[in-house]
Amino acid sequence: MARHDVLIAGAGPTGLVLALWLTRQGLSVRIVDRGEGVAATSRAMVVHARTLELYRQLDLAEQVIADGRPNPALNLWARGRRRVRVSFGSAGADLTPFPFVLVYPQDRHERLLAARLEAMGVRVERKTELVGFEDRGDHVAARLHGPDGVEVTEAVSWLAGCDGAHSTVRHGTGTGFEGGTYPRVFYVADVEVSGPAVNGEVNVAFQGSDFVLLFATGDEGQGRLIGTVRDDRAGAEERLGFDDVSHVAIGSLGLRIRKVNWFSTYRVHHRVTGHFRRGRVFLLGDAAHVHSPAGGQGMNTGIGDAVNLAWKLAAVRRGEAPDALLGSYEAERMAFARTLVATTDRAFTLATAEGTLADLVRTRVVPVLTGTAFRLAPLREMMFRLVSQTLVNYRGGPLSAGRAGQVEGGDRLPWVREMDNHEPLNDIAWQVHVYGPGRAPGCGTGATGRLPLHVFDWGPGPARAGLAQDAAYLVRPDSHVALADAEGSPEALRGYLGARGITFAG
CATH class of the missing domain: 3.30.9.10 (D-Amino Acid Oxidase, subunit A, domain 2)
Structure with missing residues (x-):
């Protein structure tokens, strides 16, 4: 019934990154924006290290750095x-x-993202506004007002509201925006x-x-x-x-x-809005949370929302995970948004108090x-981690389990400079990392089929990063550790995936 898997309302950085990640994973996307084009001026300026890591998975980081x-x-x-x-x-x-x-000024940033998206076959539809929608259980009926003045209704599998602080999508869900x-x-x-x-x-x-x-x-x-x-x-x-x-x-x-x-x-x-998800409708970026400019966190947080949601929608669309996986989007990103708003509020209050x-x-x-x-x-590194968003984690969340070394389920996979263990993440896929031979030959066996397995030599680099020798780390497509198993047990991996209904094509 649905012509597209996802309709994205709003073509700022959050919506564009969501479209890029979904398209890269094979989903059909339509992205609309009521504006005539990219704004000539912008407030968001800072792209942090964690965002550049996520851009690297799209082969975007080098170009963004060159332009910024x-x-x-x-x-x-x-x-x-x-x-x-x-x-x-x-x-x-x-x-x-x-x-x-x-x-990297936001206007130049958006132009680059839109050009990359168009090169992948998806063009932003300008002067096209989402004016209403209805979640009908098996799809969303979205009403769009186009540049020709004609209103049409399109059926889509999911609707993503990336349409800013005055979000039409958020108003349509009826959720609040306390603050x-x-x-x-x-x-x-x-x-x-x-x-x-x-x-x-x-x-x-x-x-x-x-x-x-x-x-x-x-x-x-x-x-x-x-x-x-x-x-x-x-x-x-x-x-x-x-x-x-x-x-x-x-x-x-x-x-x-x-x-x-x-x-x-x-x-x-x-x-912060009361809900990041209502059925088949999701809120991201400024539509879900706004906060002070302290630390330049706003745009980067919206991009983090997009990446978190994109791989989960792709897994459900491909039949590799149940709909319950989508519930983890709100659980993970709302907790971070609330913490961020509280932290930047304290910093901003201090900076502006009289x-x-x-x-x-x-x-x-x-x-x-x-x-x-x-x-x-230690404090110098902690300060950098906090501002750069490399400290963002989902510990205690529904998709996070185990501990091996200093790494817990939900943590961003630590980077090991000597071996660049982030390079395999460019595949945007579930994978297993082992540092040392351990029980590596069996660690790639998933619930149904096989997971990519990457075995790295043990040495001072992995130890410094907090990884454990011979442990197995099940890494999500967004480069966060899902399961950290100190024993490197294939049974633990199969148990984790089976309990959450996650499967892979053989």
Whole structure:
């Protein structure tokens, strides 16, 4: 009955990545967006290491890095002086192939994703809006209003709402969007700038209750500024310009703004929807959760939603797993979204709070604590893992089981630099990893048929990454460990898959 497996409403990064992963796995996709094209300007700037790892599975990472600008370090300024420099490379060199923050404006990002999707045979349908839908049990009837003004109804197997904070899909499911809005007005501006902080790195400055964040976006002093509007100007957002922003922190960095190429203001929200799934309808990205820009987590989290859902839809569509597998999408991603909103809320509140005590904490306490933490290798790595999203895990979730070494079911598969054990993940398939010979010959036997088996030599690299010798790690298509079995037992693998109804073609 359904013409397409999945209808995706919204062609931002989340929707485009969902379409790419589904198409790569053989599903039929239709993606629509009510806009005329990619917005010429954007707020999302940062692509983190975990997203680049997922892009590597699509053979996208190298092109994204080439088009973007790796920022190798973060500089923390307070009261006109640089207090701390945090090198991402020294913190993440043993953790990921991508130990940096990539600055890549969302408009350019979307164009690349859309072009790659079109090369795979799927074109974004612009000026086409989802105006309503009905979940009829065995399919979703979606009403679409096209550029010609004609409304049509199409049957699809599943509907994915990637249509932003004002999501039509979310409203249609009737689920809530609990949270609130921060009182201050923020701005984002693309500028041509000079000064001591224009060093090709990320710079954040605190001066009193004001702050500014500067990303290097290109050569010759091109940058992106994020900061706050002066409180006395915040009531007339539609008429605000760059002269209305607070220049206190900008001045403390010694920045000289030669030209403002683009400027926009916005308010920041923190909300999470009550459900990520209703029957055959799913919510992803800003349609499911919005939060402060602290740490540049928003777009990366939406992309994580897309990858988590895509392989599960593909497994159910191919008959390799029951519908119950789709329930794990909400269980895994909602838990992460709630934790993220709470964490970024605390960080954002600290960054924007007013008063003498808050100013003291920002300008005196935070730099000292950050500098101390960065000098200690375990804390330095933890800071990088947290910001880069390589720390994201699904421990305790319905698909996670076992422990071997320091790795638990639900963890992202640790990267081992010496042998690049992430290279086999490009297959986007279930697979078994063994480090040392162990009982490797039998570890690939699945519930029905065989799983790809990758055996790596044991050595200091796997040990440093927390892996256990001769253990078996059952790895999901999204590169998270499903089962970590210290005994390397084929029976444990078969038991895990059988209990969840997961099978593979022989």
